[in-house]
Amino acid sequence: MEALSIGLDAFFLAPFRDMFSLPDLLIQVIWEGFVSGVLYALIALGFVLIYKASSVFNFAQGIMVVFAALVLVSLYNYGVPAWLALILTIGVMGLLALSIERVILRKLVNQHEAILLMATIGLTLIIKGAGQLFFGGEPKSMITEELGLSTGSSDWEVFDGIVIFQHIDIAAAVIAIIMVAALALFFSKTRIGRALRAVADDHQAALSVGISLNQIWAIVWFASGIVALVTGIMWGARSDVSFALEIIALKALAVLILGGFTSVPGAIVGGLIVGIGEKLFEVYWGPIFGGGVEAWFAYVLALIFLLFRPQGMFGERHIERV
């Protein structure tokens, strides 16, 4: 009985006591979680863009992030100035989008979702192999300062302690917010944006009013390529650019579950929940399990969530017919 009450206390009460006894640490943890949540959200955003327009579940989004960052860094290392390297990388992502649409998607129109998913898994292998072949598999450091991003940090004294904000984290948050706002405007105000929404609603109806599916697909893949590039820069600045990032990108899948596959705000909120949740869980509950719980927290959270709301937080409810 005593052991039980100690166990309950350790699980349900002690973590909260820890939180309130050191509020500066709590703020730091939440901030860290917020930033990684923003990055998860960015990856998830790339998924959502493509899923909405073509109902392709793009497994290759994670590797596209790595690939974009690698191209950028490698171009710079070959002696190309940073701004030109950035423009060239955008060009490379555009080419990639065009060729994916031309070579893969166009041939697989009207196939089952699972088959399209498999095709993007094949694409992942190709990009991964090609990336390692051309740029080498070793981790590279991101050219943060050359792109005009500050690498310093600011301290904030609060509750008799210090909370450290890395400038790059602040930049990541700001850029993410700008990008989401820009995407929202693009979707609702421009001609192409409205065409994208039409395609997302109904492929056939969109075709019949004269929207070119091929063009739209190339555009969404390009857009998610740009999102991948931004994510790659931000993530590369926090750690190194390496292929290990691909596994981390899988967490964006858990984010998608929480947010729903078709919802842009869902991707953001889901990303933040997963980011902050897993940091808090790791710091305050992790020791009970022996650490390392970050590896599975996001997925288990998603699994539990799914049991209660199978369509995600903002996803559309499915009605099934026979």
Next chain:
Amino acid sequence: MLYREAGQFKTTYADDQALLPIAQDRIGLFIILAIAFVALPLFASEFFLSSIMIPFLVFSLAAIGLNILMGYAGQLSLGTGAFMGVGAYACYKLTTLYPDMSIIVVLLLSGVFSAAIGVVFGLPSLRIKGLYLAITTLAAQFFLEWCFIRIGWLYNYNDSGAIEVPTRTILGLAVTGPQATPLTRYMFILCVVTIMTLIAANVLRGRIGRSWMMIRDMDIAAELMGIKPLNAKLSAFAFSSYYCGVAGALMVFFWLGSAEVEAFDINHSFLILFMVIIGGMGSLTGCFMGAAFIWVLPVILRAIPSAFDLNLLAATMEHISSIVIGVLIIFFLIVEPHGLARLWQIGKEKLRTWPFPYAT
């Protein structure tokens, strides 16, 4: 011309329901089995047995496990590697706790643990479908991987964190551990895989197997027709995980000899997934074809540069084979989404009508 069923009349219901109703198929299977059981042990080199045939058989069994779940019951899973890990660790724990227990019994029991874990992670499938389910199986993958690292009891608290296979004998002959020869290990695996494939083939065409296929084709309709989704889905998870678990135990005990967590990681799950896709979802023959393709192709690719006296780094070859496999996956999806097994089927159909394809 040779492949004709003309003149083969079936006089009993049992004949009609035979696993291979056409005599030529039976002969073909008999020849393949004869090669596998007699010719290969007599003539194949140790290298061929231990680094091509043994992994091929292990992966075939794992692919059958995944195919039961994915191709027959229609439940997408990305956690195969972890389920194989459960089998391997269970086998290791059982055989170190009870050293006197026969390795065959241990092997069969270890699959039971894997099946139990599979059922637990299969529970969400009752509410979740399709891609969402694929992501919850990722939860199984990462959670179980974490368990394999953090729970020291599973690897008997040894310092390396790896499981080392002890020597076990059957009738005085060492079948596992360092003393076992590739030949004995090959023969043991071959027997296990043959028997389990036969069982799978019969389960799949029986009542349970057909209820899985109904769930796959349209679950709501299946429910209306009296199939209990709970029973069908969970039994598919249990059956599939059992096969994966036994395959995992075979992999560590009869092929690798020792294994760490990396042997069961997410890339491993994907490898098996590719085998099922390329081989063909919903086909047992396809599992063997896919496993042969994915496992043997890189071996051949690695042999090509040395044949032309090109000195490429091993890492470079690794990357090239990754690209080639990726291209092939997409190629197959575009040309024939149902995999090698369907191509084989089409080939046989052509052969039947040859040389008069329009005479029906």
